[in-house]
Amino acid sequence: xxxxxxxxxxxxxxxxxxxxxxxxxxxxxxxxxxxxxxxxxxxxxxxxxxxxxxxxxxxxxxxxxxxxxxxxxxxxxxxxxxxxxxxxxxxxxxxxxxxxxxxxxxxxxxxxxxxxxxxxxxxxxxxxxxxxxxxxxxx
Amino acid sequence: xxxxxxxxxxxxxxxxxxxxxxxxxxxxxxxxxxxxxxxxxxxxxxxxxxxxxxxxxxxxxxxxxxxxxxxxxxxxxxxxxxxxxxxxxxxxxxxxxxxxxxxxxxxxxxxxxxxxxxxxxxxxxxxxxxxxxxxxxxx
Amino acid sequence: xxxxxxxxxxxxxxxxxxxxxxxxxxxxxxxxxxxxxxxxxxxxxxxxxxxxxxxxxxxxxxxxxxxxxxxxxxxxxxxxxxxxxxxxxxxxxxxxxxxxxxxxxxxxxxxxxxxxxxxxxxxxxxxxxxxxxxxxxxx
Amino acid sequence: xxxxxxxxxxxxxxxxxxxxxxxxxxxxxxxxxxxxxxxxxxxxxxxxxxxxxxxxxxxxxxxxxxxxxxxxxxxxxxxxxxxxxxxxxxxxxxxxxxxxxxxxxxxxxxxxxxxxxxxxxxxxxxxxxxxxxxxxxxx
Amino acid sequence: xxxxxxxxxxxxxxxxxxxxxxxxxxxxxxxxxxxxxxxxxxxxxxxxxxxxxxxxxxxxxxxxxxxxxxxxxxxxxxxxxxxxxxxxxxxxxxxxxxxxxxxxxxxxxxxxxxxxxxxxxxxxxxxxxxxxxxxxxxx
Amino acid sequence: xxxxxxxxxxxxxxxxxxxxxxxxxxxxxxxxxxxxxxxxxxxxxxxxxxxxxxxxxxxxxxxxxxxxxxxxxxxxxxxxxxxxxxxxxxxxxxxxxxxxxxxxxxxxxxxxxxxxxxxxxxxxxxxxxxxxxxxxxxx
Numbered sequence: 001x002x003x004x005x006x007x008x009x010x011x012x013x014x015x016x017x018x019x020x021x022x023x024x025x026x027x028x029x030x031x032x033x034x035x036x037x038x039x040x041x042x043x044x045x046x047x048x049x050x051x052x053x054x055x056x057x058x059x060x061x062x063x064x065x066x067x068x069x070x071x072x073x074x075x076x077x078x079x080x081x082x083x084x085x086x087x088x089x090x091x092x093x094x095x096x097x098x099x100x101x102x103x104x105x106x107x108x109x110x111x112x113x114x115x116x117x118x119x120x121x122x123x124x125x126x127x128x129x130x131x132x133x134x135x136x137x138x139x
Numbered sequence: 140x141x142x143x144x145x146x147x148x149x150x151x152x153x154x155x156x157x158x159x160x161x162x163x164x165x166x167x168x169x170x171x172x173x174x175x176x177x178x179x180x181x182x183x184x185x186x187x188x189x190x191x192x193x194x195x196x197x198x199x200x201x202x203x204x205x206x207x208x209x210x211x212x213x214x215x216x217x218x219x220x221x222x223x224x225x226x227x228x229x230x231x232x233x234x235x236x237x238x239x240x241x242x243x244x245x246x247x248x249x250x251x252x253x254x255x256x257x258x259x260x261x262x263x264x265x266x267x268x269x270x271x272x273x274x275x276x277x278x
Numbered sequence: 279x280x281x282x283x284x285x286x287x288x289x290x291x292x293x294x295x296x297x298x299x300x301x302x303x304x305x306x307x308x309x310x311x312x313x314x315x316x317x318x319x320x321x322x323x324x325x326x327x328x329x330x331x332x333x334x335x336x337x338x339x340x341x342x343x344x345x346x347x348x349x350x351x352x353x354x355x356x357x358x359x360x361x362x363x364x365x366x367x368x369x370x371x372x373x374x375x376x377x378x379x380x381x382x383x384x385x386x387x388x389x390x391x392x393x394x395x396x397x398x399x400x401x402x403x404x405x406x407x408x409x410x411x412x413x414x415x416x417x
Numbered sequence: 418x419x420x421x422x423x424x425x426x427x428x429x430x431x432x433x434x435x436x437x438x439x440x441x442x443x444x445x446x447x448x449x450x451x452x453x454x455x456x457x458x459x460x461x462x463x464x465x466x467x468x469x470x471x472x473x474x475x476x477x478x479x480x481x482x483x484x485x486x487x488x489x490x491x492x493x494x495x496x497x498x499x500x501x502x503x504x505x506x507x508x509x510x511x512x513x514x515x516x517x518x519x520x521x522x523x524x525x526x527x528x529x530x531x532x533x534x535x536x537x538x539x540x541x542x543x544x545x546x547x548x549x550x551x552x553x554x555x556x
Numbered sequence: 557x558x559x560x561x562x563x564x565x566x567x568x569x570x571x572x573x574x575x576x577x578x579x580x581x582x583x584x585x586x587x588x589x590x591x592x593x594x595x596x597x598x599x600x601x602x603x604x605x606x607x608x609x610x611x612x613x614x615x616x617x618x619x620x621x622x623x624x625x626x627x628x629x630x631x632x633x634x635x636x637x638x639x640x641x642x643x644x645x646x647x648x649x650x651x652x653x654x655x656x657x658x659x660x661x662x663x664x665x666x667x668x669x670x671x672x673x674x675x676x677x678x679x680x681x682x683x684x685x686x687x688x689x690x691x692x693x694x695x
Numbered sequence: 696x697x698x699x700x701x702x703x704x705x706x707x708x709x710x711x712x713x714x715x716x717x718x719x720x721x722x723x724x725x726x727x728x729x730x731x732x733x734x735x736x737x738x739x740x741x742x743x744x745x746x747x748x749x750x751x752x753x754x755x756x757x758x759x760x761x762x763x764x765x766x767x768x769x770x771x772x773x774x775x776x777x778x779x780x781x782x783x784x785x786x787x788x789x790x791x792x793x794x795x796x797x798x799x800x801x802x803x804x805x806x807x808x809x810x811x812x813x814x815x816x817x818x819x820x821x822x823x824x825x826x827x828x829x830x831x832x833x834x
Contacts, residue, residue: 015797022774022800024319026782029311034790036304037230042219047186048227054190055197055231056791058513060617061755063794064231079578080181087582088187091176092194092203094511095590096475096612099619102571105578154519161496161522163597165504168589173512175582195513197791199339200477202516218300226304233789234312235334235753238341241293244300315786320775325742326783332746333753333787336652338478342787357439358737365443366743369732370750370759372650373451374473374614377480380432383439441736446728453721454647459636464603465644471607472614472648481648497598505604508593509611509620616756635717643721651729652751655758658710661717 005110008066038071046075050085057086058093060100066107073111082108144249147205177210185214189224196225197232199239205246212250221247283388286344316349324353328363335364336371338378344385351389360386422527425483455488463492467502474503475510477517483524490528499525561666564622594627602631606641613642614649616656622663629667638664700805703761733766741770745780752781753788755795761802768806777803 020028038048049071056064072082086101159167177187188210195203211221225240298306316326327349334342350360364379437445455465466488473481489499503518576584594604605627612620628638642657715723733743744766751759767777781796 012797015800018800018804019797022778024775024778024782026311026314027778027785029307029314030782030785030790033304033307033311034230034793036307037226041223041302042217043189043223047189048223050182050186051190051193051224051227052231054194055227058194058198058511059231059791061791061794064791078181080580083578083580083583084180084182084187085190087176087580087586088190088194090511090583090586091173092191092198092511092513094475094507094509094513095586096509096615096617096620097511098590099617102568102575105571105574109574151519154522157522157526158519161500163497163500163504165589165592166500166507168585168592169504169507169512172582172585172589173515175585180580197789198513200513200516203513219302222300222302222305226302226308229305229308229789231789231791233753233785233787233791234308235337235339235342235787236789237312238339241290241297244293244296248296312786315782319779320773321745321779325745326779328738328742329746329749329780329783330787332750333783336650336750336754337787356737358441361439361441361444362736362738362743363746365441365447365732366746366750368444368447368650369729370650370652370747370754372614372646372648372652373447374476374478374481374648375650376451377478380429380436383432383435387435443728443731446724446731450721450724450728451647453724454643458640458719459634460606460640464606465640467599467603468607468610468641468644469648471611472644475611476614476648495598501597501599501604502607504593505607505611508590509608509615636719639717639719639722643719643725646722646725651725652754652756652759654729655756658707658714661710661713665713 004107005066005070005114008063012063012067046072046077049075050077050081053085054089054092057089057097057100057104060093060097062100062103065100065104069104069107069111073108073115079108079112143246144205144209144253147202151202151206185211185216188214189216189220192224193228193231196228196236196239196243199232199236201239201242204239204243208243208246208250212247212254218247218251281388282385283344283348283392286341290341290345324350324355327353328355328359331363332367332370335367335375335378335382338371338375340378340381343378343382347382347385347389351386351393357386357390421524422483422487422531425480429480429484463489463494466492467494467498470502471506471509474506474514474517474521477510477514479517479520482517482521486521486524486528490525490532496525496529560663561622561626561670564619568619568623602628602633605631606633606637609641610645610648613645613653613656613660616649616653618656618659621656621660625660625663625667629664629671635664635668699802700761700765700809703758707758707762741767741772744770745772745776748780749784749787752784752792752795752799755788755792757795757798760795760799764799764802764806768803768810774803774807 016031020031038045038052049068053065053068053072056068069082077085082104086104089097089101155170159170177184177191188207192204192207192211195207208221216224221243225243228236228240294309298309316323316330327346331343331346331350334346347360355363360382364382367375367379433448437448455462455469458465466485470482470485470489473485486499494502499521503521506514506518572587576587594601594608605624609621609624609628612624625638633641638660642660645653645657711726715726733740733747744763748760748763748767751763764777772780777799781799784792784796
């Protein structure tokens with residue numbers, strides 16, 4: 001997996017562990033709730049991850065954008081769907097979101113490179129196992 | 140149709156008209172682009188309207204929330220789907236979004252009241268004609 | 279109790295009730311967590327309410343400002359303390375917060391009027407009973 | 418002068434007076450500094466008022482927008498200039514600013530109505546005296 | 557040209573190219589519109605670039621700040637004008653903008669170093685040719 | 696003192712010096728006012744620094760968060776108090792603040808490492824002298 005995403009995963013996991021070991025009960029509850037929100041319900045989890053991406057982008061948080069793009073890619077969101085999502089972000093949030101969209105396009109490239117690497121490395125039947133480890137709690 | 144929504148429609152239509160008659164070419168282009176973004180594509184228009192609702196709510200603009208809720212209700216979004224959307228808004232945007240969600244719940248009631256009124260007033264077959272007039276350009 | 283605050287209480291209670299009766303489990307959990315955060319702990323609840331006021335003001339949500347000012351006034355925050363809090367809000371958040379501070383000063387007047395009314399109406403010993411009903415969940 | 422602007426002036430003046438009479442030294446210093454920033458310097462005050470309008474609009478504060486539009490109109494900003502300013506606001510800030518721009522267009526109408534009223538009422542030579550009273554400190 | 561600006565240009569050009577080659581029609585339209593807004597009109601392009609800088613700074617996007625500072629420097633904005641613009645940013649946006657202003661001052665130094673380098677390297681008459689290549693679409 | 700904090704101090708000092716030497720009178724006044732706000736008054740300076748931390752975090756500025764955490768640690772804020780402050784930030788500001796809280800936890804570790812280093816290096820009585828040099832003006 002390429003560099004930027006690997007660094008994101010490493011820092012996120014290391015600090016979440018610290019947060020949850022040092023954090024109080026309320027912090028843990030927030031993290032639990034955060035992971036429950038994106039599960040399948042009346043709306044599919046996939047749609048909610050796309051919503052999470054839109055929210056992250058108009059609020060302009062690169063790490064949150066990266067996190068939800070990973071989840072979306074896992075859920076099979078296509079390039080065309082990502083770019084139409086970028087349209088919604090751009091039109092609602094304005095040109096101030098452009099630098100974040102540029103970085104999101106870079107992230108998309110890394111994600112696709114990682115996905116094609118894995119799909120080449122594993123036989124088709126067991127491909128699901130090649131799936132990235134579940135992100136765990138706490139975006 | 141109850142009061143808050145009617146007032147929203149009236150002011151929005153009247154001012155959009157002024158905006159577009161007095162506004163320059165670039166303003167018109169922005170409004171055109173704004174209405175193109177939410178049409179069906181790789182993602183259904185319905186999903187994009189839900190994204191528009193999420194973006195409006197985390198950026199905390201009541202009029203934009205009302206606008207996208209009208210579009211979502213027209214597209215058949217159910218109460219359960221609205222409430223799961225509120226969950227995403229709440230968890231990403233925090234408690235600062237609660238007053239907006241309270242007002243969104245009030246808007247939802249008005250929308251449902253308007254919808255049931257219309258469905259009672261018109262025979263089932265022609266129900267589609269009972270549909271609210273298309274919102275036009277410019278959210 | 280003067281008009282603006284009464285209207286705030288009425289709408290807030292009525293809509294929170296609807297939110298919590300129609301809302302799903304996750305929405306309820308968020309509201310529960312929201313009320314737990316401001317209880318006494320390593321930091322006194324009073325300090326956390328002041329923090330809530332600062333956060334609400336720099337994020338510029340009038341209803342959230344009103345809510346935390348009610349809680350702060352209940353917790354005995356003085357006028358001088360409110361105004362020093364406004365200083366922090368102004369310097370961090372800039373002049374864009376001024377209209378919110380103007381409205382906060384109006385809210386403060388209503389709160390003090392309500393407090394002096396109650397303190398006159400009830401004998402000193404039972405004054406605590408004169409206390410405003412607990413706000414309940416969900417700011 | 419039409420209603421919305423008159424109400425804005427009345428509330429703003431009344432609360433600023435309270436703010437500055439009850440407020441501490443630091444609050445007064447902030448208000449003083451706020452009024453110094455928009456005076457002529459390397460950049461004309463007029464340009465800075467337009468900047469204030471842009472900042473207020475992308476941060477989406479209606480009262481601040483109204484305040485800077487009054488100052489801009491006083492400084493002779495034309496309708497064409499206002500609408501090009503709205504273009505910058507729209508493109509940087511996105512469609513989330515549209516409801517604020519709608520209200521700004523309404524404010525512009527009231528401002529123009531007030532200006533033509535005054536220019537009719539007073540002889541041309543003394544027209545400057547017809548000028549709206551200086552806004553004073555504290556936006 | 558010093559390092560930070562060069563890196564900004566390189567990444568921006570590379571990713572904009574990808575964005576526009578992979579992006580859909582609506583994304584391209586937004587980028588086109590974005591570049592049209594800052595041309596001369598009722599207001600000079602220079603004033604609009606300064607507005608773009610103010611909007612970028614109060615919304616706190618470093619890349620957007622850098623982009624508009626490059627355009628402003630190209631348009632002949634002086635140090636005194638930049639610093640008065642920073643005053644407007646600071647007073648409207650508050651101390652939360654200070655870290656962005658610190659980085660903007662660093663950018664200004666790099667811009668001036670680049671400008672004096674070019675003005676030394678080329679004969680006065682052809683100085684305009686020494687001008688930085690036009691930024692192209694998409695901030 | 697570990698790397699991230701040292702780099703923060705170095706850049707901040709160097710650029711503030713430039714800002715204040717090149718900046719105009721109004722910029723200096725803003726910086727002066729900024730440092731006055733956090734002194735002891737009706738509210739202790741410590742509480743105001745905590746408020747500054749909350750404001751910085753919900754507005755999501757890493758440098759401002761770092762600055763106020765340094766001041767808070769100097770004022771003796773405990774880990775438990777920091778984590779309860781993070782709770783307020785999380786609940787008001789939502790999950791969009793999580794990446795900032797992760798970085799804040801990293802900053803806290805560096806601060807504690809620096810504090811224990813200094814407390815080991817200096818005899819208890821003179822410990823106060825081991826105190827970090829006063830931050831000076833301009834966050």
